[in-house]
Amino acid sequence: MIIDDHEVVRRGIAEIVDRADGLTVVAEAGSVAEAVRRAELVRPEVLLVDLQLPDGTGIDIVRTLRDKVPGARPIVLTSFDDDDALAEALEAGAKAYLLKTVRGAEIAEVVKAVAAGRTLLDERTVTRRRADHEDPTADLTPSERRVLDLIGDGLSNREIGERLGVAEKTVKNHITSLLSKMGLQRRTQVAAWVAGQRAAGWRG
Numbered sequence: 356m357i358i359d360d361h362e363v364v365r366r367g368i369a370e371i372v373d374r375a376d377g378l379t380v381v382a383e384a385g386s387v388a389e390a391v392r393r394a395e396l397v398r399p400e401v402l403l404v405d406l407q408l409p410d411g412t413g414i415d416i417v418r419t420l421r422d423k424v425p426g427a428r429p430i431v432l433t434s435f436d437d438d439d440a441l442a443e444a445l446e447a448g449a450k451a452y453l454l455k456t457v458r459g460a461e462i463a464e465v466v467k468a469v470a471a472g473r474t475l476l477d478e479r480t481v482t483r484r485r486a487d488h489e490d491p492t493a494d495l496t497p498s499e500r501r502v503l504d505l506i507g508d509g510l511s512n513r514e515i516g517e518r519l520g521v522a523e524k525t526v527k528n529h530i531t532s533l534l535s536k537m538g539l540q541r542r543t544q545v546a547a548w549v550a551g552q553r554a555a556g557w558r559g
Contacts, residue, residue: 356380356382356383356384356390356393356394356397356399356401356402356403357372357383357384357403358383358385358390358402358403358408358413358416359383359403359408360385360386360407360408360409362385364405364455365383365385368403368432368462369383371460371462371463372403372462372463372466374463375463375466378466378467378470381397381399382394382396382397382399385408385409386408386409386410386411387410387411387412387415387416388410390402390404390408390416391420391423394416394420394423395423398426398427399424399427400426400428400470401429401430401466401469401470402417402420402427402429402430403430403432403462403466404416404429404430404431404432405431406431406433406435406444407435413429413433414431414440414444414447414449416429417429417431417444421447421448428470429444429447429450430449430450430451430452430465430466430469431449431451431453432453432454432455432457433453433454434455435454436454441476445476449476450473450474450475450476451465451474451476452476491537491538491548492533492537494536495533495536495537496532498519499529499532499533499536502519502526502529502530502533503533503545503549505518505519506530506542506545506546506549507545507549507550507553509546512526512527512530513526530545533545
């Protein structure tokens with residue numbers, strides 16, 4: 356069963372799954388409520404679940420169907436490469452976590468593996484991923500963190516200096532230092548990084 360609020364995405368995935376030997380799409384849904392209702396009727400073996408839906412999240416579906424359709428094995432298929440979402444999906448009972456950048460053939464392989472009883476994610480994978488995603492701002496001083504935030508707010512060096520009550524040259528020194536610590540080269544990359552962090556919540 357495929358659960359995604361974009362019909363084009365559902366149709367594309369359905370085509371891939373239906374073409375694979377031994378796999379059949381038994382139902383589709385575009386919302387949490389519709390997914391729960393249809394899953395109870397058709398009792399699918401595998402669920403392909405998007406994370407963001409109009410009336411909740413894919414994790415809501417995974418949790419609800421864990422009790423209502425205990426035989427259904429969920430796979431999260433999402434565009435969010437987000438460690439918190441990954442950990443939450445695993446904790447809720449997801450058996451695999453796929454990004455939408457995945458190749459079509461790979462989706463079919465993962466569906467077959469999960470249907471056969473395999474789990475393609477475990478707690479160790481999540482822990483290791485989290486260790487790999489260390490915070491690049493961990494070594495910044497409090498002043499550098501304030502400068503970082505103000506760059507993210509779109510302020511110029513002069514405006515940052517005025518806001519913090521320091522000379523523009525001091526602001527430039529802070530920026531040189533934080534670029535080095537974060538492994539970036541330009542101020543614009545800092546602004547993009549801050550914007551990305553602020554928008555990164557997978558719940559939207």
